[in-house]
Amino acid sequence: MSLRHAMLGLLSAGPASGYDLLKTFEISLASVWPATQSQLYAELGRLSKEGLVRVVAEGPRGRKEYEITEEGHAELRHWLVEVSPNQTRRSDMLLRVFFLDQVDAEAARGYLERLAERAVHEHDQLRGIREFVISEGDDALRLYGDIALEWGLRLTAAQRDWAEWAAARVAALEQQKAGHTTAE
């Protein structure tokens, strides 16, 4: 149930409407905790009923602005430091690797090379974001945003290195097989 905590986290920076939260999810949280419009409005209703958020203002077009309550804040802090993070990271990218012996070595290598390319692309995007984000915001906010960004940079760099290494190992297997065949 991290969706509600993501929402409480965003609201802890100031009041916002469902629509505002949706935009923030699309822009900032898309790669960490994607959420859809349906989910957000439904969850806002629940949070409100449970007293973790409260409507503080109504604007044009039925806009409702929500504010985090003290209970909401307590729940957020509880989750941050007392609930241990979920360790299972489902990865269909890695799942494929387990079964790559079902296709020929060339196709397997192609798969790994595409992974490497994608990692490079993502890494570059993150570097772009870092350039853009430098300065502005208070100390702590900037620090944790930067720490999160650094994880993205390290993860994508590690993925690139690994995928390139793996593709090379598959290429070596191809060579070996080719040599073996012609030698027969």
Place this chain on the structure above:
Amino acid sequence: MSLRHAMLGLLSAGPASGYDLLKTFEISLASVWPATQSQLYAELGRLSKEGLVRVVAEGPRGRKEYEITEEGHAELRHWLVEVSPNQTRRSDMLLRVFFLDQVDAEAARGYLERLAERAVHEHDQLRGIREFVISEGDDALRLYGDIALEWGLRLTAAQRDWAEWAAARVAALEQQKAGHTTAE
């Protein structure tokens, strides 16, 4: 819909019952694509109805052995090389980092230090597995299993390094705040 592909992948190594698949999921695939008994039996029913697998033998205690069909194999290969992997990796671990400014620096540092410890623990476990697994199995199988394991090792190493680096940055912030306070 990767569950079915995980199952097809396992069945491509030879026929198995739902119970067999469950054991394999628990042992080998737990950290990549966890699945429960309910899910497996339900999905076997669907796969069977769609002709991707077929019952080839019935044993004691109502045991049904399933075999992958040619259609199943085709679907597996299609998924392996033609369906692009899902890039969104939901991470409540990283989500927390975004909101760490809501707790004091000491608690934030504690969170990051626990992440580092956990990464070390996971890394050690994977090293243990590598020791144990060396040799046995055919060329390609061993290669891809080893490539997957290597990813786990690199990922956990990167997480340890990052979490330690992040904890140090937070510690620096604590120092700075402390110095600032006493200077006033």
Place this chain on the structure above:
DNA sequence: TCTAACATGTAAAACGTTACATGATTTC
């Protein structure tokens, strides 16, 4: 005036987890 952006909500389907329910066979 038209279009884009703002703004909220509901419904159905797919996927995933936990719990319930039952029974057969092997092993000690």
Place this chain on the structure above:
DNA sequence: GAAATCATGTAACGTTTTACATGTTAGA
């Protein structure tokens, strides 16, 4: 004979995705 393991299945519930549905306001 009791306990562990083998073996399958269903039900209830919670989360996530996709699609439907509607209406307002600001700006070109």
